[in-house]
Amino acid sequence: MQNPAVEARRPSRLSFLGLGRGKRDFWSWVTLISFLFWIAFVVYPLFSLLFNSFFNAEGKLTLANYAHFFKLKYYYMALWNSVKISALTTVFSVLIGVPLAYAVTRYNIPFKGAIRILVIMSLLSPPFIGAYSWILMLGNNGFITRFLHEFGIPFQSVYGWKGIVFVFTLQLYPHIFLYVSGALRTIDTSLEEAAESLGRSSFHRFLTITLPLIFPTLSAGALMVFMTSFADFGTPMLLGQGFKTLPILAYEQFISETGGNPAMASTLSVILITCSTLILFGQRYLVSRKTYTMSGMRTPKEQQLKALPRIVVTCAVLVVAFVSVIPQITVFVTSFLKTKGPVFHSGFSLDSYREVLYRVPKAIMNTYGLSLVSIVIMIVMGMLVSYVLVRRKSKLSALLDGLLMVPYVMPGTVLGISLIIAFNKPPLVLTGTWIILVVAYVVRKLPYTIRSSTAILYQLDKSVEEASISLGVPPMKTFFKTTGRLMAPGVLSGGILSWITSINELSSTLVLYVGATATISVTIYSEVFTSSYGTAAALASILTLSTLVSLLIANKLGGKGLQL
Template sequence: MGNFNFYGFWGTWLSETLTYFPISFLTLTAVLSAIDPNLEDAGLSMGASPGRVFRTVTLPLSTPGIANSILLLFAGSLADFATPLVLGGHSFPVLPTQAYLQITGLYDLRGGAALSFLLLLPAMAVYFLQRFWVGKKSYVTITGKAGSRSSYKRTGRFSEGILLAICLSLAAFILYLCSIIFWGALVKVWGVDNSLTLENFRYVFTHGRKALTDTLKIAAVATPLGGLMAVVVGFLVQRKTFRGNRVMEFVSMLNYALPGTAVGIAYVIAFNERPILLTGTMTILVAAYMFRYQAAGIRSVVASLHQIDRSMEEASASLGAGAARTFFRVTLPLIVPALLMGMRYLFIHCMTAISATIFLVSVRWSLLTTRILECMTELQFAQACAFSVVLILLVFVATALMVGLTRLATRRLSGEGGPT
């Protein structure tokens, strides 16, 4: 252990695992909440063990969520440049960092674009593998006849103990990392003068106030717009058949699969001249966040729509309801958990992303993440930690609100929230 070096492959792998596993968690939560409990109860009532019910009922019905999670995780990790840039170093170079250095260090825009283009090849391979995996099978679990959860025992105490131990260990490790940041924000000079002070937070709310308000404004605008776009695109690619359907689905993943630096530079080149001059405005930041991070919402909506029986929409149409009324009264209420999951993911990235927007910020619009990067480059580690603490608290508060909305929507969907 004395020769263990956190920099390189292992540090990058661990950091990206902790960074991206919530994407899979959020996607699978929306999918699992929509599974008809009667299916699992039927297996248990026939004498099957909880483990067998999980393997033969729950896991197969979760395939759309698992497949879409893998696609999102692979594309996100493939395009990440910030983590490998900090932890990878020279011992573990990856394409996104090489493309970034090629553009910013050697000013070779074409070379950086060529390296970025190579990332599309594995992203396309995983996309088509996901399409083949899900295939033409039926994963319908929402038919309008869902029941409430019964009192059957789901798992044994031993299994529950193992799962609880794993979850607690992971949570403890994440809290340990967060505690280091909190400690760094409360000391005068990290590693030199560890006396406690609140001066770092005073610096954030004075010198960093503009970055704080600008980041919240951009996230507040981009989140609902991105959620709306995710619903529209997800519904079109999963429910409608038209020429270019699959092309549209794949194109919706392109911004997510490309390195953020390449996306940011592309926005600067595309919108730096009239007639569409957006450089330095809030619009270009909102657009960059929406079109890059809406992919999680789209994949979550697609996975949820896989579970909804088309006969419910057909019944509404046969009773005389138009397409718009059927969508708003039948389809949309059933995919609300997936929609809120996508909005949570988009909001979090609006608050924390930097790779795609590092080239788009200006004196008129500042971001918390760019201020953190500035503090790090100027060796103001305590101030960087204070900015990070404020950012973490804001994300937690917003996430808690969206979790409450998701649970409310899930209860109403399952019939536990009263008559609908």
């Protein structure tokens, strides 16, 4: 018989994970429930997706799906197209974002606040709305296209892979701008000054000193650009005209008018996730090999340009910033134009808005209703989970922190397909319900809220909580009365950013919605494909205005972290 004393001293698996008998408090249950939630709605769907990729249409175990992918040009060219588009977008975004950030940060050019606002505004709407705007301007019947043709200037259209790269670049280079601007403001200039004293030119100093110092931040921004363009569905779908990327192919294989092929869609989704994961680890490997440290004691001073160089730099920066925000202006203006189908007429009216309110009011209600439910869940979970990750570290919380990174490498299309495969049969059927959309939004957007919450929690001294507890206030009451209130600005600002991305979500929504749960983004997508440009512009304006208001609120709540 086992000695009771020895048995009592033996650590259980739960105690090893931080949930042992002596630690079964509220936070232990938060850790366990959060972990189970992520297992149910992230890990299980992913394994279902992987499992489904090894079966053919007859339900037999096979590797034929993967063999077809690597043998058939139709499939592997979609991967090459995705990589090509993302790589070119990243290169052009760096070529635009880095000089723009350097000019705004280092030189005494005017209108810096306005430039930052314009650049950030280009991030307000999702890429597919930018694609729609450029169709209005540079499409087959776009007003700029017609203008060029009247003067005999040959111009085809914005359609094709070049147009996709163009739209992605203007939409995503602000990521590089924002990341690099922050790094350039805090860089230690002593190394640059030492290089200058040795006779190095400004360009050589930038390449050999400044660029290596900001490389970790620059690579993080480049990763964001690459992953966003690699996973995007709407822009290539609207502009591709037969140019297939991997997200489009996965969607078409899963949802097809002639009968889908879920097994092949699962295979393409697994390949998408694998590629995204490899890219993420590749970026981390490069950063680990090329990391430079500095004291940060001497931040850079603004360089005073002479009159002519200052005018040239200012004009160049303003042109780039203005071109970036043209899609938002186009959407807003065209929403008030008189229209009949795809043709706009002279004169202004509110007909497009009246038609929207008459035909698709449910889509507007769904967008805000589903996002509101999602954001409440995200704020509550964000506060609780971030506290567990920062203050109650354990093996299980460390594993949970790692699982929270999974949505970063999951395209929305893949998430939608995995959720349908996992929850379209008993014991839990969610397919076709509004609940599955809420789950998708929470899974994809919760990391924004958690990261902003953990960031502010790391800045809060534990002594505040300890002082409250020492005065006899229970730990739980201390959290909700003291710590939670101090965390509120960071939690709410991250929550609003999650809200912004939720109301703009297209990829996962397009896979998961049914007629009764259509949202604004899905309706815009449908209206563009049916050439109802007026109603599409009205809906896009509503979405852009909602995003702008939300971003201003986030900026107000977030303090310096989100200052324009």
